Structure formats: structure tokens, C-alpha cells
Amino acid sequence: MSLYTDKVMDHFENPRNVGVIENADAIGEVGNPLCGDIMKMYLKVEDDVITDIKFKTFGCGSAIATSSMATELIKGKTLDEALELTNKAVVDALDGLPARKVHCSVLAEDAIKMALIDYYTKNGRELPESLVGFEPHEEE
Amino acid sequence: MRVYADNAATTYMSEAAKAKFIECLDNYNGNPNSLHSDGQRTQEVLDEARQTVADCIGAARANEIYFTSGGSEADNQALISAARGLAPNGKKHLITTNIEHHAILHTMRKLEGEGFEVTYLAPQANGIVDIKDVEDAIREDTALVSIMFANNEMGAVQPIAEIGALCKSKGVLFHTDAVQAVAHLPIDVQAMNIDMLSMSAHKIHGPKGIGALYARNGVRLLNVIEGGAQERGKRAGTINVPAIASMAVALKEGCDHMEENMAYVRKLRDRLIEGLKDIPYSQLNGDPVKRLPGNVNYSFEGVEGESLLLHLDMYGIECSSGSACTSESLDPSHVLTGMGVPVEAAHGSLRFSLDIDNTEEQIDYIIEKVHSVVERYRGMSPYWEDLETGKREHCIPE
Numbered sequence: 001m002s003l004y005t006d007k008v009m010d011h012f013e014n015p016r017n018v019g020v021i022e023n024a025d026a027i028g029e030v031g032n033p034l035c036g037d038i039m040k041m042y043l044k045v046e047d048d049v050i051t052d053i054k055f056k057t058f059g060c061g062s063a064i065a066t067s068s069m070a071t072e073l074i075k076g077k078t079l080d081e082a083l084e085l086t087n088k089a090v091v092d093a094l095d096g097l098p099a100r101k102v103h104c105s106v107l108a109e110d111a112i113k114m115a116l117i118d119y120y121t122k123n124g125r126e127l128p129e130s131l132v133g134f135e136p137h138e139e140e
Numbered sequence: 141m142r143v144y145a146d147n148a149a150t151t152y153m154s155e156a157a158k159a160k161f162i163e164c165l166d167n168y169n170g171n172p173n174s175l176h177s178d179g180q181r182t183q184e185v186l187d188e189a190r191q192t193v194a195d196c197i198g199a200a201r202a203n204e205i206y207f208t209s210g211g212s213e214a215d216n217q218a219l220i221s222a223a224r225g226l227a228p229n230g231k232k233h234l235i236t237t238n239i240e241h242h243a244i245l246h247t248m249r250k251l252e253g254e255g256f257e258v259t260y261l262a263p264q265a266n267g268i269v270d271i272k273d274v275e276d277a278i279r280e281d282t283a284l285v286s287i288m289f290a291n292n293e294m295g296a297v298q299p300i301a302e303i304g305a306l307c308k309s310k311g312v313l314f315h316t317d318a319v320q321a322v323a324h325l326p327i328d329v330q331a332m333n334i335d336m337l338s339m340s341a342h343k344i345h346g347p348k349g350i351g352a353l354y355a356r357n358g359v360r361l362l363n364v365i366e367g368g369a370q371e372r373g374k375r376a377g378t379i380n381v382p383a384i385a386s387m388a389v390a391l392k393e394g395c396d397h398m399e400e401n402m403a404y405v406r407k408l409r410d411r412l413i414e415g416l417k418d419i420p421y422s423q424l425n426g427d428p429v430k431r432l433p434g435n436v437n438y439s440f441e442g443v444e445g446e447s448l449l450l451h452l453d454m455y456g457i458e459c460s461s462g463s464a465c466t467s468e469s470l471d472p473s474h475v476l477t478g479m480g481v482p483v484e485a486a487h488g489s490l491r492f493s494l495d496i497d498n499t500e501e502q503i504d505y506i507i508e509k510v511h512s513v514v515e516r517y518r519g520m521s522p523y524w525e526d527l528e529t530g531k532r533e534h535c536i537p538e
Contacts (some may be wrong), residue, residue, distance in 0.1 A: 009450075012450060013446070014450075014455065015520070018520050019520075029522065033483075033484040033487070033532070034463045034483050034484065034525050035464075036463060036465060036472065036487040037444065037465075038521075038523050039522070040522035043341065054509055056520050056522040056525065057520060057521070057522070058443065058444055058517075058521035058523035058524065059444050059447065059465070059523055060444050060445075060446035060447055060450075060463065060465030061443070061446055061447050061450045061465075062465075063447075063465075064447060096491050098180060101465075117334070
């Protein structure tokens with residue numbers, strides 16, 4: 001079996017929602033260059049619905065594929081629904097990731113959470129309980 | 141177009157090496173330890189192969205060649221023999237570099253666990269060890285210096301003859317892992333004062349699973365594998381004559397044509413290096429001149445090596461990367477970071493290892509596609525955006 005599933009390779013080769021949203025309503029960024037991956041997500045929100053989402057990712061094939069899949073999974077969803085997105089859902093949607101690449105999906109989940117925090121904070125709204133005190137996972 | 145540019149990982153077997161392998165399966169299938177005709181016929185093939193290998197590296201006698209399962213086993217046996225063998229004489233210190241293959245580094249770590257002290261020398265920024273550092277590291281109780289002939293990742297060639305002369309003058313054993321060097325660079329174990337040398341067949345168009353350890357007569361080897369009395373009692377196990385004979389053919393082919401082959405490969409290498417130079421914020425890792433004829437190791441800032449590698453693979457170009465994501469660990473190449481390449485630049489590294497089967501047309505194709513993938517992934521990299529906007533600082537000059 002090859003390292004990556006066909007779905008991972010598809011999202012790597014043809015990533016969905018790549019880019020930047022000018023005047024985005026929220027931005028979330030996680031990771032650092034020393035660890036070899038950074039994800040940045042841009043959201044456009046109307047009436048608590050994510051009407052547009054774009055990402056930029058510095059990282060390996062699975063980092064790009066998980067970013068792409070995560071954006072697909074929450075585009076058009078409400079903020080509450082986006083909050084529910086887990087890294088496991090991203091992995092499942094990609095038909096699995098090798099064990100040592102699972103951290104990429106955690107990065108994707110965290111990037112979305114950071115964008116949501118940015119949105120609530122910018123709009124002077126109270127954070128949902130699950131985001132209070134949230135810190136992105138530290139990479140090893 | 142398909143371009144295999146990962147010859148430092150493994151090579152394809154040459155036609156002559158394949159033919160020799162099959163010839164042995166058909167005609168020399170006996171166990172050389174058997175006294176009957178089939179065994180003795182096979183013994184002759186083995187003797188001939190041993191002599192060929194000895195001749196190719198300038199060994200004084202064929203019986204200084206011990207066949208092993210490959211480079212890793214040869215490395216293990218060399219270090220273990222020197223350390224455990226000389227420990228009773230009060231020699232408890234070993235010297236190596238931090239850019240060795242894991243077959244050396246992990247064996248050193250095991251010996252540290254047994255109470256040996258190991259000095260890991262860091263090379264200079266060009267990947268080459270300063271002979272002065274080796275000299276300063278040698279102590280009264282130093283048993284062995286083990287420094288690779290040429291580096292598998294970034295190609296830097298070490299001053300082996302100088303290190304050999306130094307070790308000889310200090311009365312210290314000298315081992316070199318020459319897996320990437322044999323059949324690529326001239327080797328003369330006697331002139332270079334090499335006491336032990338490791339080699340592997342599959343890096344030089346021979347079969348996998350076979351290699352050899354050269355140990356000068358007078359160097360005492362300890363067994364890593366116990367059993368029968370094969371290989372002068374130093375390496376047990378029924379002798380793999382088809383692989384050995386095939387290895388000897390591949391090695392001789394490589395050594396007989398080394399000069400013209402390597403002049404050709406060097407030209408391809410320099411064409412590739414030249415063709416990548418105009419990519420901004422990129423650098424060649426390892427000395428540009430004192431490097432393996434086929435090695436090109438480049439770092440591209442702002443992008444990650446695995447994504448470049450995967451995309452090049454879609455174009456039919458097969459290479460490797462020193463990024464963490466291509467390794468078993470979360471750390472990028474210990475070789476690149478060990479010679480002072482910034483971690484960020486090590487993540488964005490690609491290695492092309494070229495050989496005689498590559499063509500100029502392929503090199504131009506690699507150059508075109510590397511430009512294209514670096515541009516593509518910089519375009520979607522928030523790290524590159526930060527470098528461009530000055531939010532983060534470049535670690536590679538433009």
C-alpha cells in the first residue's frame with residue numbers, strides 16, 4: 001500500500017479553496033517554520049454562516065490535503081457546526097492518514113478554531129465554551 | 141518523461157551484473173564449503189570475486205575482504221570490532237562525525253551505552269570535516285576514527301588520505317564508510333592508510349543485500365553474526381555467491397570506467413546546479429567542488445520538501461528530500477542541520493542523485509519542473525508570504 005490514499009493525493013494535487021480572502025472576517029494561523037508546517041485560514045461569515053473559506057499552507061502533502069479537506073467540510077456551515085469539526089472527521093474524509101501524519105489533521109482543526117476565536121473576538125462576542133482558553137497543540 | 145534521480149538510495153542493476161547473478165544461479169549453485177565438484181566450482185567463482193573487490197580498492201590481499209549483508213552490517217562490524225577489541229588495552233574513546241549514516245551513528249550510540257565515549261565532530265559549513273578538528277580530538281585512549289568517505293545526502297567528500305595519514309601517525313585505527321564513494325571516486329586503501337572500509341553493492345548497480353568490509357590484515361575483527369566458519373570465521377552464514385559474484389562484476393565495471401563515467405555524471409550534476417541557481421532564496425548544500433559526481437542537494441526557502449518531492453513524482457521525477465516529513469522522525473535531516481543548515485532550509489531540501497543512465501534532456505526537464513513546483517508551493521505558502529512581506533526573516537540570501 002502506498003503512503004497516502006487516493007483522496008489524500010487528489011486533495012494534494014488539486015487542493016480546494018487555496019488562496020487569500022481580502023477583507024476576511026476572520027483569520028486563523030497555526031504552526032511554525034521550524035516544525036515544517038504552517039496553516040493559515042481565511043473566513044468570510046454572513047449571519048453566522050461561513051460563506052467562503054480560503055487557506056494557505058506551508059507543509060508536506062498531507063498538510064496540504066488536510067487543509068483542503070477541512071475547508072471543504074466547513075464551507076457553507078454555521079459557526080457552531082464548524083466548531084464541531086474534529087481532526088478525526090478530516091482524517092476519515094480523506095480515507096485515513098499514516099500515523100505519523102495525523103498531526104497535520106490536528107493542525108487543520110486548530111487553524112479553524114483559531115479563525116473562529118478571531119471572529120468572535122473581533123465582533124466583541126462571547127467565546128463559545130469550548131473555545132475559552134483554547135491553545136493550539138504544540139508540535140514536538 | 142520518467143527520470144530516476146535517486147541513485148544514492150539505490151541503483152538499477154547493470155546488465156552484466158544481472159547476467160552474472162543468473163549465471164551463478166544456473167551454474168555455480170553449490171555451497172563453496174562443500175568438497176564436491178559443484179561446491180568447488182562455486183568456490184572458484186567466490187575466490188575470483190574476492191580478488192576483484194580487493195583489486196578495485198587497492199587492497200594488498202584478497203583475504204582482507206569480508207563479504208557482509210551490506211554496508212550497514214559492515215559498519216556495525218567495523219565499529220564493534222575496534223571498540224570491543226581494543227577496550228582491554230584501555231582504549232575507550234571513539235571519534236566520528238555528526239553527519240554519518242545511521243548505521244554508524246546508532247552503533248556509536250549502542251557503544252556509548254556500553255561505556256565508550258564518542259566524540260561527534262561537526263563539519264564546516266561546506267560539509268567537510270576540518271582535519272585540525274580530527275587531530276585535536278584524538279586522545280591517548282582513542283581506539284578508532286570513523287569518518288565517511290563521501291556523504292550520502294549532500295555529497296561532500298572528506299579528506300580521507302589526510303585523515304588516514306593522521307590516524308596512522310597517532311596509532312589510531314581508521315574506518316571509512318565508503319558506500320557512496322566506491323566506483324565513484326578513486327580509492328586506494330593502502331595509499332590512503334585506511335584500516336577498514338565499508339561498501340555496498342546496490343549503490344553501484346549491483347544487487348541488494350550484499351556488501352563487504354575491508355579489514356587490513358592485522359586488524360582483529362569480532363563477529364557480529366555467530367555460526368559457521370565462513371569468511372575466515374568472522375561472518376557466519378552460507379555464502380551468497382550469486383550476489384557476491386554479481387557485486388564484483390558491477391564494481392569492476394564501475395571502476396574500469398570510472399574516469400569517463402564520472403566526467404559525464406559530473407557534467408550533468410553541474411548543469412543541474414547551474415540551472416537551479418536563478419531560483420531566489422535557494423542554496424546548494426555541500427561543497428560545490430569536493431562533492432560526489434552525481435549529488436545535487438538544494439534548499440528552497442519557504443516551501444517544504446515532501447510536497448515538492450510528491451509533485452515532482454507526478455511529473456515522473458524521482459528524488460528525495462531531507463525534510464522531516466519524509467523521515468521517520470519529526471526532525472529534518474541530521475546531516476543538513478549537523479553542518480549548520482538552518483532547520484527551515486533543511487525542511488525545504490531536495491536531493492537528486494544522478495548516474496550514468498541520466499541524460500542532459502532529463503536534467504533540463506528536472507530544472508523546468510523544479511522551477512514550476514517551487515513557484516507553485518511558494519504561491520500557497522503562508523511562510524513564503526511572511527518572508528516576502530518582511531514579517532519573517534530570510535535564512536538563505538537571495
